[in-house]
Amino acid sequence: MSATETVETTDPQPAPSVAQGSGSVRGRWGEKAALPVAWLVLFIVFAALAPETFLSMGNLSNILGSQSILFMLALAALLPTRSGDLDLSLGSIGGLSAIIVAVLNVNHGVSVPVACLVAVGVGGLCGAFNGLFVVKFKTEPFIMTLGTGTLFGGLVFWIANSTTIVGVDRSLSMWTYLRQIGGVPVQFFYCLLVMLVIWYVMNHTPLGVRNLFVGQSREVAVLSGINADRIRFGAFTLAGVIAALAGVLYVGTTGSAGPTSVETFLLPAYAAVFLGATTIQPGRFNALGTGVAVLFLATGTAGLQLLGAQDYAQQLFYGGALVLAVAISRYLRRN
């Protein structure tokens, strides 16, 4: 290309980018801290409005423990999102896992550990099924997982025979909800563990860096010789496994499973993932950010409940957070 045409395609000059760069250091600190600060503000507001109940040990443990299903599902949703895809079937995979645990244990007398293993295995298969159709057949993940999600949801109804199955062995609840460490249900620590593993792999391994490029600029990743298909397939499969864990936590928390259970957590899970992309590592879908976002959502809904708000307030909060999070993370990613 020669002089005249070069002028038309020249990228921004270096000078303004320097200014933008140095300015963005301060700006980024603000961005990184925005969500944790918002969480703190929320916490203080609720503590001031309802000091007796909100600051009680029971409530604090409730905030950390009760939202573990959401936490786990959000971590599942994080994986495909990070590699540039979207999986709308994760709620149904969680539901399928829950009903499998319940049916195997209650109706067929299968022991809890075996039932859970089967459920998690089926979750992995469902995730691989998504990966196969989205990646190998090169389809839009949005519409494809909407389809597979409905398919898995149909399986749940079929297996459950449209009824709620109760009376799952108490030992499962012991291992998830009832046993506590420092007053916090042990399942919260399972979520923390999964979050830390994801965080480590994403930020401290070569695989994490390759995954980052697959999600941010897939063409570049492919032309750098990265097997993007394998990474995306792996993300879908692992997401299925983690969503199935969320289903197991659901059964542990409620002692039962019905035709609809984990599905309702899908939207707040994505709210947490997108909200999480605005903090810790702004502009990137990241594990620690997702964790902070889950706590933010959990605090908000717990506080609203204590103040006596109706059920719809929780929906308003989740929905509002998702709308804001998507807009903000989109804005950050553009820069």
Added chain:
Amino acid sequence: MATTALELHHISKTFGATKALQDVSLTVQRGEVLALLGENGCGKSTLVKVMAGVYDPEPGGRMVVDGKDVPLPLHGDAARHLGLSFVHQDLGLARPLTVLENLLGGVAERSGSRTRIHWRAEARKAGEMLRSYGVDVDPLAVVNQLPPVEQALVAIARAAEELKQHRERTGASSSVLVLDEPTVFLPEEEVRFLFDLIRTIVASGASVVFISHDLPAVRAIADRVTVLRDGKLAANARMSDVTDAEVVEMIVGPAAAGLSSPKHGQAHGAHRPDAEEPRSFDRAPEAGLHVTGLRGGQTSGLELHVAPGEIVGLAGLLGSGAEEVPYLLFGAKQASGGELTLRGRSVPLTKQHPGQAVGMGLALIPADRRRDAIAPAVSVAENMMLLVVRRFSRGGRLRNALLRSTADERAGALDVRPRRTDLPLGTLSGGNAQKVVVGKWLEIGPEVLLLHEPTQGVDIAARAEIYRAIKRATETGMAVVWVSSDFDELATVCDRVVVVSGGVAVTEIVGQGISPAAITASVYGADPGATPNTRIVEQVAP
């Protein structure tokens, strides 16, 4: 009645410090085909965009359409209302839609959204309209299922019909159809269908401005030729009065001028000093890169041999196939045939994919930097070290600090500015981003570096830095395939230039014979015997 359809007088246009057009005048007579020729960057496209109202020219220019003065600059839809119509290389068709829907697009916009469309009647009318131009295409066919030549015919017929309706509506005596490189993606034997259509259009009362690099096509269809060079009017001639060699000379300038025209010399520094002897290379068959029978896209049996340490330029007009070679060799685009041999290892190119290419030691720096080469939201350091990220991992743990410090060092060596490898790569200027891309690939110590327009949108200082880094890497035996439409660049960096035409290598220019003028002459198919050190490559049968 005016005898001229369109006159442009004293048109100038400046971008920053570059004078894209200087005092250019152009006249299109009624009922003629005028060829507008010139090298890449000579100002052709700028002139067309001034006509279309995309660019505002400097004050002082005049435009006369059908004998009437038109105030410049044009705005919005003004060109269309003046009876000017443009068909660009991309044709401007909605490819998933039918021919009929494409034809109705404009009509539907004009007649308001409440008018009912009678599809069957419209299909009949569209069929008749196309046939009146000698275009026999089913109006209900989906555009992307038509062969390329029929797509081009539909686009041109649509534009011609628009002009005809304009003349009928306004009573204008003339109108101008501008065809911007319509033949580049067409097989040679099908170009004549286009000529039949152009003759029909001219016979119906329009004039045609035909922009092309394809001299035989220009010879076949144009009545007159206007040539631009370095933003200035270089020549006007009747086609019947000039030979092909004379046209090429108009395009590249007198041989001496070609080497020292103001645009060239300064941008790239002096050309290779006469003292510099051509380097010698190890031509043993087991060394270097060997490509045989490459097919895919526009290439049809291309053969290429590059010795270790050699920089080979590929030059060709758009559509020659040259620009597809890097992607086909790298597996970024699927080849339909051919074999690549590197250090004695042969792979069929139909099975090539980027993962395997990187494994063999191939590197690709693609032309579309924003889409294919950089992850703008990711940091400079991570972009730069992506390919060797494994090197920074110990026991599965990535040593981010070491990665960052290594990237800092490399960025320093390439003078990447600002010296901040933690910034997102997207915030760097084009030149600095490209330095990072070059650094990223040189980091793996590739056997073969494939480049396509590597200095597009790159400033002069960054260019020099990139040339230097690549030259240095060739000293350790890296072979380079360099595809560029900037022939000054090829003359500056290459040990050998291979000219590609019709999908095969046709000419080779070596050593002292390499000059922008020689490359241009050869690319335009002028007699290559005129320059020393040029030889015709034995043509591989397609």
